[in-house]
Amino acid sequence: MARKFVGFGEDDLRALAGARSFGRGLGYLDAVSGLEVGDGSVTAVVHGTESYEVELTLGGDDGPSGWCDCPYGQEGNFCKHCVAVGLTVLRRAETIPHQRAAARARASGLEAWLTALSRDELLSLVREQIAEDRRLRRRLELRASAACSDLGAVRDRMIALIDPRPFARYGYVEYADAPGYAQQVAEAAGALRALTADGRAAQAVALAEEAIRVLGEAYEEIDDSDGVVGQAAAAVAEAHLEACGTARPDPERLADWLVGQVLGDSHDVTDLDLLDYAEVLGPSGLARMRQSAAEARRRSPSGWAERYLMERLVKAEGDVDALVALYAQDLDPAGATHLRIAEELESAGRADEALTWAERGIRDCAAEVYIDGRLVDYVCARYAKVGRPADVVGVRRDRFRIERSLAAYQQLRSAAQAAHCWEAERVAALAALREDARREYGRRYGGPVLIDSLLDDGDAEAAWQEAVGLADDRQWEQLADLSRETRPAEALAVYLRLVERMKEPTGDRAYEHVARLLLGARDCHRALGTQEAFAVYLAGLRAELKRRRKLMSILDRYGL
Structure with a gap:
């Protein structure tokens, strides 16, 4: 019956959260307070070691969804706090329709009241709110300046919005204050877009560049663990790109500014991508940027920023051979660069050359304990695609000899089963792991891989025989479960x-x-x-x- 009233049930919450978070959410049912029902959602506070705000939709065609400001929830997960609020809603399901109707009535009543107010009454109300809400006052001041074409005032209001000092109580912006600061930065981005829409894109370009400078200087003093300030700063960068697309600034000047952003000392909080500006820069701007990048590369051949700048420019020009040559100048010992070259060649329709480079990466990194797993997966996938299962087994076997991990064992097993040779491969692999276990290889971080591999095979009998004196508590528990x-x-x-x-x-x-x-x-x-x-x-x-x-x-x- 509960689903009828709220649009979801316990099974939906369990599916969204997973068994672990759902189970933990059961322990927070008594910690939910301030449940407020709106037309399509509910909000509440869940108390634990800290208090977290939760917003939960009441379900619809796409099912329920939830948001929480706890770290796990900020990553986009349906956390235990969302579960607790959802279960609380289900407990009160029969009252929800009435509360939703009341919420709609309140919203309708507010709209009707505002519509009925005279101009003077509305002005009085706005002034009252401005006096009580500093952030609202700043937003409206910015809009007023923009409407009056007072660009000096717009700049002052813009800088005030992105000034972190009001939020820096101890010389830096703490984690708890970052969302408030991010909201103001987002408002600045909105104001920049409004300037462009009002036909003042050139001014928006200049203001956006100044805003990006201030953000870059301030970002190192901000605890942006959840990335909310970074997201707002990215919106400022998008507003800059939009304004450039409309205003068409001098391409060489824009090129110099972009190069300065990549090579500058300030933190690039906006994460600008040069390729986004390729159309605005045009041939002359790209040529100017290429010249600057080459000079920077000569001054600092091993500099990360200089290398990144050159890579993005070569990629923008679409010269695959030049890009491969650039990558080949500094090959990563774990094979990541070989993989990038292979992917670029494959995207250009040169699959044979791509595989050759990937195979070279496997050979170059053959003795490395840590090799980029994506490179190995790439080679194995290409071998499997062309009907070379024995070669897939060979690659996985070679990696297992070096790595001796459960993941390497699982990958060897999958490849050998596909090639119908797992029985022989398993005997050899377990013999190697058994020798490692005798030498206490890898025991520093837990029990031997031998036990994990037998458990992963579902071979409990063999695991019992090997476990005495070797297995750790985690492995003993898995063995008991089996x-x-x-x-x-x-x-x-x-x-x-x-x-x-x-x-x-x-x-x-x-x-x-x-x-x-x-x-x-x-x-x-x-x-x-x-x-x-x-x-x-x-x-x-x-x-x-x-x-x-x-x-x-x-x-x-x-x-x-």
């Missing part, structure tokens, strides 16, 4: 040992882990027919750890 039904007694011993080790750590992650271990132990007792023994053990554990209320809550949720 063996609840076939070796319940041995798996039970593993679970109980790991529970003992997890008694000391605290926090949600540790408590969730304890719950998962106990669920495994319960399954083993059921397979052994000793459910009463598990009940006694669990009662004793709960009594021992009863002061950890969050743990008790999590165990209750899992039915333990």
